[in-house]
Amino acid sequence: MAALTGLEQVTAAAPAAPARPRLWRGAVLLPAAAYFLVPLCASLWYTVHTPGAGVSLAAYGELVTAEGFARSLLLSLSLAAATIVLVLLLTLPAMLAVRLSAPRLRPVLEVLCTLPLVVPPITFVAGIGTALRTGADVLAPTPFWATLIAAQDPGFPVVLVLAYVVLVLPFVHRSLDAGLRTMDVRTLVEAARNLGASWPHVMFRVVMPNLRSALASASFLTLALVLGEYTVASLLGYEPFAVWIVTVSGSKGQVSVAVSILSLVLVWLLLLAMSGALARRNPVTAHPVKERRT
């Protein structure tokens, strides 16, 4: 709404400009604003207003004290952290290797990182579920059986981390690829190696600082995906945050909408934190450009 008043002022300031495009823009923006804001406001009102009982914040209080809130949120966050670490540990070395010394593997890697997009999560979980059941039968007499069971521990299901790594692989690959495109990896790595830097030093002090924004966006996407992921977790029978919301909604409508608002705010805060972290770094990288201009 504030943005629309801003546009009207522009009209007054520059009367020479044709008026038609602005009308058109209002006709697009107004319905869009209504479509996106009405559910937000309505949900907020739904959580605080009970017909006949007036306005109260009881739903939010009840939410924080509800059975399983902290446990499921903690599980989701730790799954997200493990997924981020694992997916970066797997993809970053592979993508560097492909650029530095094994260019023939590059198409292979691109195809592999696109395949999960073709496979809807529900079909993936159908495959995983069947594989786990078959695996338990096949591996029963071997020591691997214990590993397979341990990976399905409801306290911290490693199976979910593995599945999530596959699901986020395309997005992580795309953002890291965009980041690597902006720098001359080969020169940087060779220069650092010639100056006597060890491989870990090259990774952590040379490559990763240059990939900061790509790593941040990859992590954000992973975090958002894992926090909101319902299909795989619910069908494999685990209860992270997104599944818990449904469990709790069966009994308390207001509480579940309150959780939904919280999870939207959470995604929004994460995005803000990421872009804030990037904006603070930006002046450093943007500085040379500015100097050249003056």
Add this chain to the structure above:
Amino acid sequence: MTRSRGWLGALPLLAFFALVFGIPAAVLVAGALTAGGEPSLANITQSLQGGYLTAMAGSVKLSAVVAVLGAVLGTLLAQAVVTSRSTLLRESVLTASGVLANFGGVPLAFFWIATLGNSGVVSGLVGLPTGALYTFWGLVVVYLYFAVPLMVLVMAPALDGLRPQWREAAANNGATAWHYWRLVALPVLTPAMLGGVVLLFGSAFSAYATANAMVGTVVPLVTLKIASALTGDVLVGHENIALALSLDMVVVAGLVMAVYLPLQRRTSRWLH
């Protein structure tokens, strides 16, 4: 020395992929093509008949409607924002799109149930008939809530890439705005738009959580059928029907993606 290191760097990912993606995929295909312990096409045949076929058609129709509507509306919104002089508007819409495009699943369903559901805030005000949200078009309205922002995110960079010089050159050659859009801008934007359509189709096609929380089994969708088959709601002897349905889904999604990948390369040639 470096060569062997290079292979080693890619090895963990390849091994991981073979294990975590390869095994379930192989099990899925093998299961879908097995009935009663023998190789057969019975599951596939059954998955393309009766209620299962209706569900597949419903999913494809829903995804196509969401993809086309979302693409048109998202492009219009992106154009309105990109050409605006207000950086505040631009930044806030793009940030909101980033949030909403990543906001799906069950919370999205609850948002709309609280708004337009049977005891929703707005449905009482506008006198919406009971159950209007829990229909095909109700699902379309809900899915557009993430599809339009996703399209804005896809189209904003592409629209930014349209150089003013192109418009000026067209105008100098006597082109009207209509000529410019039809002969210059739209051909350049087409790959990005089609890519967006495919992306929207894919995300609507594979969405399960929102539909499950909203409509249960009222609207037949293939993801809901797979889930109910996985949790045991099948006839005896047809346990592998979920795997066959999954294979059908992968084939449909694969066909759609096959359109997308070459297009992506064409986009990058003109823009950036």
